[in-house]
Amino acid sequence: MNGCPEWADRLQALVDGELDASHAMEVEAHIAGCGACAEARTALLDLRAALRSEGVRAVAPRRLMARLDAAVHASTERPARRVFPVRERAAWSVAGAGLAIAACAVLAIGVAPSWQTASLERDLVAGHIRSEMAQHLTDVQTSDQHVVKPWFDGKVDFAPPVIDLADQGFPIVGGRLDYIDQRTVAALVYRRGRHIINLFVWPDRAPIGPPEAHPPGGYTLVHWARGGMTFWAVSDVNEADLRAFQRLLEARMPS
Amino acid sequence: MTGPAAPPAALTADEAQRFRALVMPHADAAYNLALRLCRRTDVAEDIVHDAWVRALAGFVSFRGGDAKSWILTIVRNRFYDWAREQRLKGMARLTRPANDSDDADPDWDVADVDQPTPEDQMVGKTEVGALHALIDRLPPRLREVIVLRELEELSYREIAQVTESPIGSVMSRLSRAREALARAWREREAQMAGVRP
Numbered sequence: 001m002n003g004c005p006e007w008a009d010r011l012q013a014l015v016d017g018e019l020d021a022s023h024a025m026e027v028e029a030h031i032a033g034c035g036a037c038a039e040a041r042t043a044l045l046d047l048r049a050a051l052r053s054e055g056v057r058a059v060a061p062r063r064l065m066a067r068l069d070a071a072v073h074a075s076t077e078r079p080a081r082r083v084f085p086v087r088e089r090a091a092w093s094v095a096g097a098g099l100a101i102a103a104c105a106v107l108a109i110g111v112a113p114s115w116q117t118a119s120l121e122r123d124l125v126a127g128h129i130r131s132e133m134a135q136h137l138t139d140v141q142t143s144d145q146h147v148v149k150p151w152f153d154g155k156v157d158f159a160p161p162v163i164d165l166a167d168q169g170f171p172i173v174g175g176r177l178d179y180i181d182q183r184t185v186a187a188l189v190y191r192r193g194r195h196i197i198n199l200f201v202w203p204d205r206a207p208i209g210p211p212e213a214h215p216p217g218g219y220t221l222v223h224w225a226r227g228g229m230t231f232w233a234v235s236d237v238n239e240a241d242l243r244a245f246q247r248l249l250e251a252r253m254p255s
Numbered sequence: 256m257t258g259p260a261a262p263p264a265a266l267t268a269d270e271a272q273r274f275r276a277l278v279m280p281h282a283d284a285a286y287n288l289a290l291r292l293c294r295r296t297d298v299a300e301d302i303v304h305d306a307w308v309r310a311l312a313g314f315v316s317f318r319g320g321d322a323k324s325w326i327l328t329i330v331r332n333r334f335y336d337w338a339r340e341q342r343l344k345g346m347a348r349l350t351r352p353a354n355d356s357d358d359a360d361p362d363w364d365v366a367d368v369d370q371p372t373p374e375d376q377m378v379g380k381t382e383v384g385a386l387h388a389l390i391d392r393l394p395p396r397l398r399e400v401i402v403l404r405e406l407e408e409l410s411y412r413e414i415a416q417v418t419e420s421p422i423g424s425v426m427s428r429l430s431r432a433r434e435a436l437a438r439a440w441r442e443r444e445a446q447m448a449g450v451r452p
Contacts, residue, residue, distance in 0.1 A: 008430065009426060009430070012426065012429065012430055012433075013411075013426070016404065016410075016411065016429075017410075018410065018411055043437050044433060044437075046437075047405075047433060047436055047437050047440060048405055050382070050386060050440065051386060051390075051401075051405040051406060051436075052405065052406070053382065053383070053386075054383075055383040056383050056386050056387070056406065057283070057287050057406045058283070058286055058287040058290045058291070058299075059283050059286070059287075060282040060283050060285070060286035060303070061286075061296075061300070063300070064282070064286060064300045064303060064304070065282060067300070067304050067307075068279070068282055068303070068304065068307050071304065071307045071308055071311060072271055072274060072275060072279070072307070072311060075265055075266055075271075075308075075311040075312070076265060076266050076267075076268060076270075076271040077265035077266060077267050077268065077271075078265075
């Protein structure tokens with residue numbers, strides 16, 4: 001880029017489309033009679049062509065897009081619950097039956113409309129993704145279940161069962177509050193090797209459809225209900241591990 | 256039910272819709288800038304995510320203007336915040352015993368112009384890898400203007416806004432960045448020609 005030094009700024013501005021028509025013509029006229037500046041312009045355009053060739057500009061990975069989407073979702077006001085009368089009705093219609101079911105573990109199938117389930121699962125996965133970011137994982141951090149349990153007292157109006165499974169390879173690492181499906185829920189955090197499992201718990205007798213075959217972002221979701229509580233385990237461990245986690249928890253839950 | 260877990264500074268559904276329409280399309284631009292500045296994919300993702308969280312918190316006060324420049328300004332500031340933290344960590348590390356366990360902490364490893372970046376290993380293999388390596392070797396102030404002009408196609412005025420610099424500085428940095436890149440590119444071409452007679 002060894003053009004005339006006194007023209008260098010204007011040459012660059014020309015290449016960058018920053019000159020008005022009359023100045024552009026002036027520079028063009030100079031280039032027409034100056035081999036060095038003509039070469040300098042070619043060099044600028046060659047460099048541009050190289051920089052703009054495919055693959056140089058990075059593209060946001062899908063994982064990042066999911067995080068950004070979750071961030072927008074998390075800071076959006078939830079509409080009033082009344083907007084979803086279907087869900088309320090569903091809850092009431094099964095409330096009676098719910099009492100009967102409450103005593104035994106139930107994996108309910110296909111009652112809620114699928115769009116409802118999908119948005120709930122998005123919330124759950126978003127909650128899980130948020131939790132994987134540093135400092136969001138736990139509000140109370142401990143491997144002692146007897147510390148986690150009382151921490152929820154007064155923060156939520158129910159008592160989530162807090163069970164440690166360290167001896168089974170699923171140590172509890174803490175708990176926090178999360179906001180799922182327009183309500184504050186308890187999130188218990190477990191580890192499986194390097195993976196995190198979020199166990200979301202809230203009281204709900206309304207049966208919910210089974211998890212989608214392909215939940216968002218390749219996460220695994222396992223859902224069950226027991227004792228008037230609904231449980232959602234979300235993780236990137238494989239489904240077999242998550243099912244095992246569910247069975248181990250259920251085995252230790254007070255009946 | 257108590258509400259400590261309710262997300263703060265919630266946007267209305269309309270505002271969220273507007274955010275998605277105005278800001279989300281610039282996610283690639285944000286990531287591209289962050290990645291070229293910090294040169295680590297994991298850090299770049301965190302920087303962009305942080306920028307999004309801040310942008311969401313401040314979106315109510317964003318009254319029009321160019322959304323791309325706006326979000327890129329936030330991304331760039333987050334990068335310099337991160338770089339400052341890394342420098343402080345690096346300094347703290349120097350004052351600790353040599354065998355302190357923090358030596359194993361990968362976070363202190365600030366992108367250093369003189370250190371080979373992972374991309375360097377690709378030089379000679381692919382053109383794209385070589386270009387990344389060449390950009391990454393520029394000092395950050397030159398790197399950001401070349402990225403904003405050639406990859407994000409911002410105008411001088413927009414670059415001045417994003418980098419909080421006078422237009423004159425933008426132009427001289429751009430010119431120095433191009434000079435350095437063109438020289439390095441010519442050298443590589445010559446080398447390649449030497450390898451393939």
